[in-house]
Amino acid sequence: MDSPPDPSSERPPEPPREPILTLPGPLTAYIGLLAAIHVMWSSVPPDLEYWIIEAFGFIPKRYDPSLLATAFPGGSGAKVWTFVTYSLLHANLSHIGFNILWLLPFGSALARRFGGFRFFLFMAVAAVAGAAAHLVTHEHSIAPMIGASGSVSGAMAASIRFAFAQGSFLSFGRGDADAAAQVPALSLTRALQNPRVLAFLAVWFGINIIFGMGSIAIGSEPGSVAWQAHMGGFMAGLLLFSLFDPVPRPARDPDDASSGADHF
Template sequence: MNVYQFDQERKRRDEERKQREREQRPSQPPAFNLPSAIVWLSAGLIAIHVVREFLIPAGWNNMMIYFLAFWPVKYTALASLHALDLASSLWAFVSYSFLHGGAMHLTFNLLWMAIFGSAVVRRFGLGRFLVFSALCSVGGAFAHLATHWGESAPMIGASAAISGHMAAAIRFVFELGGPLGVFRSSDRSAYFVQAQPLAECFRNQQVLVFVGVWFGLNLFFGLMSGGQTGSIAWQAHIGGFIAGLALFPVFDPVPQRRH
């Protein structure tokens, strides 16, 4: 072997050694281990809140609340509403979800969406996730309307949609091989385990504890607020949750596990 061949062989072995070291080196987790849809939705909600709070006059903010928030009182006199008011009474079933009452309100919703919305969007894909979220918002608005008929206080916040995310997530995250299951997979396949039938789902102790705590907190804070303006719209949360349970099999791309 001449000097040139020796040098080439040495370089080849060095490259092989470096390649083995790269393969054996533990991969570093990304700074934000969230689906891009959740990141962009969160950024959009934050941007809307910043614009309302700091960048536009109070009169414009009040106009946004008037035309985008969900006002139960509007539905008592639909026949007498002007065209724009009538249109806003339709899109308000979804648009109220983009407004929040304060930084704390927004922060909690973003946290819950990051936890449960991430699991759902990974399973559903972006298109199904957005339509599913909108319909859960509608479910929450109907529940609020039924229990606050004629009230003049507006409802805002994404909590009903996120409650729907929670309802969808419990159908599969606690399954064996799921993201939170006892025997769980660490790769993306964890989000595509077959969902158990709803009746079996509510025999799962983890699901029962989670749902019990969630309902308890909603009822507690709702009753403590005494129905005052700015209180938690816990009926809308429950409406969104029920809508999420009902709509999950319609949107789920994974065939449901049978008995």
């Protein structure tokens, strides 16, 4: 007598789960772009290298409206494109390496959630916010600022809106990267009440204040850290995340509803 078929043998195989540490395509492309630009820039003669810094780095003095304003390469166009292009240049391997190291876990989560177009647009917006913060605090500085740290800081801030939520990357409850990237985000109010988010913010601000890891100003202030750009990018990522997020959230969080808190 034949034994009855095992029901489990008739189930369709589960789709393969993508490991958390596998880099998504948009992040791989972004890192590849940074690396390619750095390799090409590093291979040019010194005179051309510094011309590129002045034409594509962010120089606050470029926006000085006085009659004694300094003329920089790039003309009027550079007043527009340098709000983003500065984030694609890096001073050396350690500079680009630190930025990529910070970007790997948080940028991976964000790229999976946003997809390619939203991810690149978000990184550009965070770069603009970082440059704006630097301009406000260094109005007459002639030292070019370069580095992706404003964008990286924005990606880190945006990712904490969902990476600490139950079932996401930092909740220690998933091995499926794509599913972890699609969990509903926390409202800004809830995020700022989460102990792990608060601990992360304390560490992040502490690192920026104490070690100043990230963007570097080249020129009259060699090796100085543009930490204000980090703050600008970070605040943009934290506050503008919902404008980019394609994952719908419940209309009202139960905990927020009881306190009358709004969603952001």
